Amino acid sequence: MVTRSNNSTVFNQSPPFADINLFTNDRLLLEAVSANGATSEVEALSAFGARWGSARMLEQARIANENPPKLRAFDANGNRCDVVEYHPAYHFFMAESIREGLQASTWLSDGTAAAAPAEAVRAARYVMVAQVENGHMCPITMTRAAVPALAAEPDLFAQVMPKIASRTYDPTFRPWWEKAGITVGMGMTEKQGGTDVRANTTTAVPADEGYRLDGHKWFMSAPMCDAFLVLAQAPGGLTCFWLPRFTPDGQVNGLHFQRLKDKLGNRSNASTEVELSDAYAIRIGDEGRGIQAIMRMVQLTRLDCAISSAGMMRMALAQAVHHCRYRTAFQKRLIDQPLMRTVLADMALELEGALAAVMRLCSAFDRSALSELDAVRTRLLTPAVKYAVCKTAPAFAYEAMECLGGNGYVEEGMLARLYREAPVNAIWEGSGNVVCLDVLRVFARNKDGARAVINDVAREAADCSGAAEAASAVVRILSDPTGESDLRLAVELLARLAATAALNQSAPGGIADLYARSRLGGQRGATFGAAQLANNEVTTLLDRTLAPT
Ligand SMILES: Cc1cc2nc3c(=O)[nH]c(=O)nc-3n(C[C@H](O)[C@H](O)[C@H](O)COP(=O)(O)OP(=O)(O)OC[C@H]3O[C@@H](n4cnc5c(N)ncnc54)[C@H](O)[C@@H]3O)c2cc1C
Structure with missing residues (x-):
């Protein structure tokens, strides 16, 4: 894109990421909506996505x-x-x-x-x-x-x-x-x-x-x-x-x-x-009975924290991919630089899991009045998914910000705001340790029900690398009366197992196992991009993430 400023020609900057249909442009969300029984709503959601992705909406948000x-x-x-x-x-x-x-x-x-x-x-x-x-x-x-x-x-x-x-x-x-x-x-x-x-x-x-x-x-x-x-x-x-x-x-x-x-x-x-x-x-x-009364509310606000964080991750990644498609460094677009591709693809894989887990959890809420297993599922997995998704979002937003280089750090763009917004979902409505302790409490109060849920999630994640081992580790730690110090490990594994299971239902073949390979077992570093992904896997993930804009 080439524009004129006062005294120089502006080039090699990405065009604004606006007037994007936030639904039709989001294949992951489309798949999750279909997998969770909401195909009939696609038209209404498309209209919603067009309205909310408009430049006017984004501008109002800034204001x-x-x-x-x-x-x-x-x-x-x-x-x-x-x-x-x-x-x-x-x-x-x-x-x-x-x-x-x-x-x-x-x-x-x-x-x-x-x-x-x-x-x-x-x-x-x-x-x-x-x-x-x-x-x-x-x-x-x-x-x-x-x-x-x-x-x-x-x-x-x-x-x-x-x-x-x-x-x-x-x-x-x-x-x-x-x-x-x-x-x-x-x-x-x-x-x-x-x-x-x-x-x-x-x-x-x-x-x-x-x-x-x-x-x-x-x-x-x-x-x-x-x-x-x-x-x-x-x-x-x-x-x-x-x-x-x-x-x-x-x-x-x-x-x-x-x-x-x-x-x-x-x-x-x-x-x-x-x-x-x-x-x-x-x-x-x-x-x-005040705590019992208000916990009915807190269960749902926790669910919304996870939904909100998944949404913010989506926007952060979309902005990063969009920018990298337009920005050239060393005679090559950033999106074509192997190292940047791995960073973006690893983030895309994280988003795949977060969004699938959140949407599948909502579907369990949808069924919880008719199914005891789903009712227990909502109780056990809401704090777990809140923990994992909300804790990931700040680091995710930061990495997306860095993909835009200096522009990411500047308030005119959106990444700075997303980065500042992200931690609150992890802190309020039950901070990290507190929601982990809630998972333990649910397990301790209803061991049979919780084990049934974990078995069910493991069954849904079957065939994926490390799923069975992860399920065993979760049950082992949650069953151990002295296991509180390992609780974060168990809760993260549980949430990632749930994400694998959800991807097995909503994403095309291979994505769930790709997620499981790097998130349930195998080698992965602490930062995005430090996952072992083959070139064709990187390409698949990037193609899925954002249609050309
Ligand atoms: C922007 C914002 C808006 C808010 N709005 C509201 C609101 O509208 N209404 C409202 O009621 N509250 C609101 N809160 C408060 C929020 O819910 C609390 O800050 C949050 O629940 C943590 O409580 P606390 O600040 O007292 O920290 P503490 O409870 O003191 O916790 C501090 C740390 O200790 C950890 N911790 C606590 N217990 C244990 C334990 N047993 N073992 C190990 N670790 C533990 C926690 O995980 C946390 O990391 C808001 C907070 C923020 C930041």
Whole structure:
């Protein structure tokens, strides 16, 4: 591409990666959608992919992240207002995602799960959204994940579910019952304990046909949500509550935002520190059962973390391949340089596994109401896949950034933002060790069920190098009462076994074994490109990754 700048001719730069159909251009996603029962949705997903891959969307994403939200704690006269103002670009994305139902499409109006392949279809959309703008997906994810937790309180649920399911984004600051559509956030983390929520000190005292909460939350994202599911210490122990922004008489509730977090990434989204002062709340479930109630939500937010990271990996790799197809160094395009080809192909193989594992997991969610094996599969593999995919994404984004050389490090491009965004999915909703311990907990509580899932995954991965050995190692470590120190190894192996199994179903012959050969056994270095791939394998992987643009 040749263009003129003020005083020189610009050449040997890649054209913008924009106006790309994020679905039809993504063979891996197409295959995963078909393999997981969503072929009937291909047309709708293609339209979605065209819209979300447009230059306009990408530009709005840049603007939303360059104009972070602002806290207005007080008005000009010193009265508290406790509102956070977002840039119109953020509202634009909220309206887009809610119109497409990403906050509720997996639920029927009574809160029961929509029929298959609702989860897989939503995940395919989310993979595309994550390639463009992730910050606004925080409230979208929390809203859809709140539904199973809220179902524990049928009267409240009957009132709020139609508002959650609404396809209208209503950003006005009004009581939730007056609004056309609402979003729901989550408040668990306090200063003295995030993972260890039993250390929560916020108190809840019965009053006014509800409870009154006093205390704080150290991280509470998407503060303009209409209500939050929070944990607090009630007389009967740690309990889950519905904490609305307005009290039943229409007054602003006692949530006082102290400041916004100054974050590495996730800039379009606000995360607050909040003091709770005599804040009205409604109990969700029994007193003392707060962790059980909110874990129904966390299971789904963890799934979304993995989907989001797979999406970001896709965009990072697409940008890298695109650039390398246009950029020449030493009289040869980067995409034709053997060493660069191996780097890109190894990343492509990683993406193959991540995307296949995530989509197959969503399909298990789709079937979990009808199949006990799939229900246990979702419970065992959600933390494992979250662990492996979210932990890989930051290193993956970094490597993609380096493929663009200096351009990758500069904010005008997208790689810098993806790189800053990627770690949050590994940290929130259960950091690495915590989700590993969750895998161990699931195994310990239901050994027969968990073993059945691992056997099933191993069967699906049969014929692939190292699959049987990996399954044995996972069971051995998880069965060992002293095995906690080897837990990361077991969880990574389990996730990679699941990815191999998923690829065996969705990708053409050879890809699953290629993945297994370098990820379950064999020789592979710690960086991308340090895998042993034959030339023809490299070519296959690169051809699959991105159609010429
Ligand atoms: C941008 C952002 C937004 C957030 N938004 C929200 C929100 O909206 N609502 C909300 O409730 N929270 C939110 N959080 C908080 C987030 O969920 C927590 O930060 C996270 O769960 C970790 O908790 P912590 O910070 O207290 O760390 P800790 O719990 O202290 O953990 C620190 C480290 O110790 C490890 N660890 C913990 N226990 C063990 C163990 N038993 N064995 C070995 N290792 C262990 C963890 O894996 C982690 O690596 C947000 C965080 C971020 C960064």
